[in-house]
Amino acid sequence: MRGAQSIPYKEMPLRIIWSVAFLTVVGLIVLNSISQQYQDGKILDTPFTKQFLFLFPAALIAYIIIFIPRYTIHKYTYAMYVLGIIFVLLPFTGNPHAGTYRWLDFGLPFSIQPSEFAKVFTTLALARYLSDHTLQMKHFTSIIIPIGLALLPTLIVMNQPDLGTAIVMMIPILPMLYWSGARPFYLFLVLAPIFSMVTAFHTTAFTLWALILGVVIITSRPNLVWSLFLFFGNIFLGLLSPYAWNSLTLYQQNRILTFINPEKDPLGAAYQIIQSKTAIGSGGILGKGWGEGTQTHLKFLPVQDSDFILSVIGEEMGFMMISTVLIVIGYLIMQILKRSFLSKDRFSSLALIGIAAILLAHVFVNTAMTVGLIPVKGLPFPFISAGGSFLIATYIMVGLVLKLSVNYAD
Amino acid sequence: MMLKADNIASSRQYYFAVGITWVLITVLILRFFQIQILGYAQYSQKANTNRIRKVTTSAPRGLILDRNGQILVDNLPTYILKAVPGELSQKGKTFGLISDIIGLDSNTVLKNYKKYYRGRFIQTRLAKDLTFHQVSKLEENRLNLEGIYYQQFPERYFPSDVKASHILGYVKEVDRSIRESSTNSNEYELGDIIGWTGLEKRYEHYLRGQRGVQFYQVDAFGREVGYVADFLPRDPEPGQNIITTIDIDIQKKLEYLMEKRRGVIIVGIPDTGEILGAVSAPDYSPDLFTGMILEDDWNSVLYHPEKPLVNRFSQGLYPPGSIVKMITGAVMLDNPDFDPHFEQKCEGVYQFGDRIFACWYQNGHGSVNLTSAILNSCDIYFYKNIHYYKLDKLAQYFRLFGFGQPTGVDIVGELIGTVPTTSYMNNRYGRFGWSKGALLNFCIGQGEILVTPMQVFNYVNLLATRGQTFKPHFVNVDQILETIAPTFNKSTWDRLIFDMGQVITHKNGTGKSALPLIPGMKVYGKTGTAENPHGEDHAWFVGWMNYNEKKYSIVVLLENAGSGGGVAAPVAREVFTDIVKVNQLVAK
Numbered sequence: 002m003r004g005a006q007s008i009p010y011k012e013m014p015l016r017i018i019w020s021v022a023f024l025t026v027v028g029l030i031v032l033n034s035i036s037q038q039y040q041d042g043k044i045l046d047t048p049f050t051k052q053f054l055f056l057f058p059a060a061l062i063a064y065i066i067i068f069i070p071r072y073t074i075h076k077y078t079y080a081m082y083v084l085g086i087i088f089v090l091l092p093f094t095g096n097p098h099a100g101t102y103r104w105l106d107f108g109l110p111f112s113i114q115p116s117e118f119a120k121v122f123t124t125l126a127l128a129r130y131l132s133d134h135t136l137q138m139k140h141f142t143s144i145i146i147p148i149g150l151a152l153l154p155t156l157i158v159m160n161q162p163d164l165g166t167a168i169v170m171m172i173p174i175l176p177m178l179y180w181s182g183a184r185p186f187y188l189f190l191v192l193a194p195i196f197s198m199v200t201a202f203h204t205t206a207f208t209l210w211a212l213i214l215g216v217v218i219i220t221s222r223p224n225l226v227w228s229l230f231l232f233f234g235n236i237f238l239g240l241l242s243p244y245a246w247n248s249l250t251l252y253q254q255n256r257i258l259t260f261i262n263p264e265k266d267p268l269g270a271a272y273q274i275i276q277s278k279t280a281i282g283s284g285g286i287l288g289k290g291w292g293e294g295t296q297t298h299l300k301f302l303p304v305q306d307s308d309f310i311l312s313v314i315g316e317e318m319g320f321m322m323i324s325t326v327l328i329v330i331g332y333l334i335m336q337i338l339k340r341s342f343l344s345k346d347r348f349s350s351l352a353l354i355g356i357a358a359i360l361l362a363h364v365f366v367n368t369a370m371t372v373g374l375i376p377v378k379g380l381p382f383p384f385i386s387a388g389g390s391f392l393i394a395t396y397i398m399v400g401l402v403l404k405l406s407v408n409y410a411d
Numbered sequence: 412m413m414l415k416a417d418n419i420a421s422s423r424q425y426y427f428a429v430g431i432t433w434v435l436i437t438v439l440i441l442r443f444f445q446i447q448i449l450g451y452a453q454y455s456q457k458a459n460t461n462r463i464r465k466v467t468t469s470a471p472r473g474l475i476l477d478r479n480g481q482i483l484v485d486n487l488p489t490y491i492l493k494a495v496p497g498e499l500s501q502k503g504k505t506f507g508l509i510s511d512i513i514g515l516d517s518n519t520v521l522k523n524y525k526k527y528y529r530g531r532f533i534q535t536r537l538a539k540d541l542t543f544h545q546v547s548k549l550e551e552n553r554l555n556l557e558g559i560y561y562q563q564f565p566e567r568y569f570p571s572d573v574k575a576s577h578i579l580g581y582v583k584e585v586d587r588s589i590r591e592s593s594t595n596s597n598e599y600e601l602g603d604i605i606g607w608t609g610l611e612k613r614y615e616h617y618l619r620g621q622r623g624v625q626f627y628q629v630d631a632f633g634r635e636v637g638y639v640a641d642f643l644p645r646d647p648e649p650g651q652n653i654i655t656t657i658d659i660d661i662q663k664k665l666e667y668l669m670e671k672r673r674g675v676i677i678v679g680i681p682d683t684g685e686i687l688g689a690v691s692a693p694d695y696s697p698d699l700f701t702g703m704i705l706e707d708d709w710n711s712v713l714y715h716p717e718k719p720l721v722n723r724f725s726q727g728l729y730p731p732g733s734i735v736k737m738i739t740g741a742v743m744l745d746n747p748d749f750d751p752h753f754e755q756k757c758e759g760v761y762q763f764g765d766r767i768f769a770c771w772y773q774n775g776h777g778s779v780n781l782t783s784a785i786l787n788s789c790d791i792y793f794y795k796n797i798h799y800y801k802l803d804k805l806a807q808y809f810r811l812f813g814f815g816q817p818t819g820v821d822i823v824g825e826l827i828g829t830v831p832t833t834s835y836m837n838n839r840y841g842r843f844g845w846s847k848g849a850l851l852n853f854c855i856g857q858g859e860i861l862v863t864p865m866q867v868f869n870y871v872n873l874l875a876t877r878g879q880t881f882k883p884h885f886v887n888v889d890q891i892l893e894t895i896a897p898t899f900n901k902s903t904w905d906r907l908i909f910d911m912g913q914v915i916t917h918k919n920g921t922g923k924s925a926l927p928l929i930p931g932m933k934v935y936g937k938t939g940t941a942e943n944p945h946g947e948d949h950a951w952f953v954g955w956m957n958y959n960e961k962k963y964s965i966v967v968l969l970e971n972a973g974s975g976g977g978v979a980a981p982v983a984r985e986v987f988t989d990i991v992k993v994n995q996l997v998a999k
Contacts, residue, residue: 096592132416133416176428179424180420180424180428181419182419272626278446278454279454279457279458280458281443281446281447281454282446282447282450282451282453282454282455282457282458283451283454283455283457283458284447285447285448285451285455286447286448286451295458296458315443315446315447319447320443320444320447320448323440323443323447324440324443324444327436327439327440327443328436328440330436331432331433331436334432335429335432335433338425338428338429338432339425339429341420341425342418342420342422342424342425344418345417345418346416346417346418347416347417347418347419348416349418350418350420354420354428357428357432361432361435364435364436364439365435365439368439369439369442372439372442372443372446374442
């Protein structure tokens, strides 16, 4: 066994470290503003204090990861993956927490959200599988196993139910398959049935989709039987889905609709979006100033310390800070992509692009939700939203990025 | 080593990934530009003048009525006093003024304020149960009470002069622990009212209304200035009323009879299983649980030696004594070799194995057959006949009459008691730890057998209707099921019912004093004097009366009061008399 090596600090990607530091500090400043509302005693209960205290174990874990040899990480990925699956199943054995099974209660003053960690472990397991089996990637069937690998924890998390995290868990599979050389056409085939079923409810959309499907199949030229099967299989699936839908009871349909689009409940989600947009819009270019946001402090803004924290930034610090935050996190993701591209081994390269995809998914889903571009999904913004499990999981990813992006032998 | 697999990502793939990242980030930034720069004027106006606050209002619960539509449980509009902490300029002075006006200790006001505080701009409760009078006095001082608001709140109120506390049950305010333990946390909000015991709990889904939601516009200081046009308010929907089977007049009489006594009376209609009145004494005043309970009041009820909170009619377990002798009689009558006219000798004592079993009448009843054994409640007759049967045979007949299982009465938390079987006895005493003497005790309702008065009520209904009754109940909204019932020959039923008539009318009958002096009324019954480890015997009287082709059944249990014939039967007579009086009043 080789022991821990000395760390080549000079090789450390400083741009990544500075970006992370900047975003973390912005998060603390915003949380401190929100925490003013908790003025009567109990300082330990404010989101700022909690986040600040979680920062130490988070940074420590990230630091420790730098010392773990690369092959050790590679060796234990599957074990961690299985552990992650067990971990997300555990909440189902206990009592539901506000009607969901997302949280694990160990009797500590805080609960743990296992899906945050399972998300990282799943990505690592995918990176290992794809780097170990990369030669067969040209076959369509060989992308089935990695998809199954990601699908298993995703389905469990979906049942917790936590659609936001489930989406984030599935997202890395596409760029990672693309990265490892799977034909884009196969990725298209994976997504095609979903489009076929969804567009089937709208005639124009379905016609348009059928055209696209035809063009893509013709241009990528599989043999005749195969392409006919793909085309008509999809069309058939699409035509079938309205019947499948109608066979559900009204109650089941409504359950699915509110699951996909919570704004169906106008007193709940629509109200949240209006308040969020009002907070952001009234911030203007420079914002109302730290601690001065009326939407925030009059509590019009819901879940302001996590899901809607960007709305607080928008209200108090304005467009300037919002665009800075978005550009910095875009820059951070780009740096990770660059390290992934430059990486000398395939496992590191795939793990890095997976992590980049997770971060981008969080950023896009969370931000698009606060500005009303997509339905409300409870998903936090990396480094800024309050939440112990999420912060630690994010810093584990940072540790992995720092570790895997430095190309020295081990 | 797989790690040595080379990275094969091409620069084309890299630029494509970077491109997608920046496209998504740019879309987001453009959206912020649209909202914050282009929409600034619109949204900042909205933020200043058009703030929306969501306020929920609680819905009044449904009323609980008696069988004739008289109100048992009503709602009383009371007021809650609230403060918005951010608007209180001089907290101490304001609280002092409030406590002067409403006559509440200013420390209590401050304590509530701290207890319910959730944020600077969130309304915090200071006091509840204010009357309209108190609120109007506060309104006179409006100018000195900046940041103080009040809200109407419907509370439970008991207008009739019956208590019926164990039937009606009480409600509770939903707190954090209740909310977290409910399956759907959105169903109740903090401060909502939930049925906690009795009918309030059992019929919660009828009684609870749907709370209303209103969206107010509030100004920059958080003060409400009007409704919001975009969001339509939803008015609170009151809960549904439920009509019970209780008759207020009968219930009142029962409560009067049980004052200063301990025990249970249940009166009902055997043909339907409806309960006209039920008392578990001692009881408590139902408004004990509304409003602010003083700690002393609460403790005095909770730690009272006679346990007024226990619902004796479905949670009290008692030895039944001789009132179950008709079951033993039925076991024997079902045996074709048994002759009910055959006489046994009662000499006051009976030796079985090495044990001596005594009759309650120590001089002995002389020659007795089944009828005379039931009417004078001779124990020896049953001892001498039952030892031909197995313990489990007797247990099976007890179960046919509903013992050892829930009656299904619509009050949550019913106990099932004990019907001893061979396996029960083996488990409890070991295979050789008990003898057939247990059977002798069991056949006269002593020993291990334990029953609730509600099971006894069901048993009486079965006898009165020859097994054609329904489960005992207080409310008719849900479908009422027929109860488990034994099927006997007509001759068996005839014999049992005839003997129960003899208990009342025969010159030696133990239940003579249950018969009122009302021409045309027939009474059937059985007394019981149950020995128990808690002192004096429990007195039982069970039976029914037939008057104007109507049947009314009754169970009387007086804890540690003496003999059934001497104490419980006269109570039944008073109830029978009263039922006739009440019904004639209604007939007019």
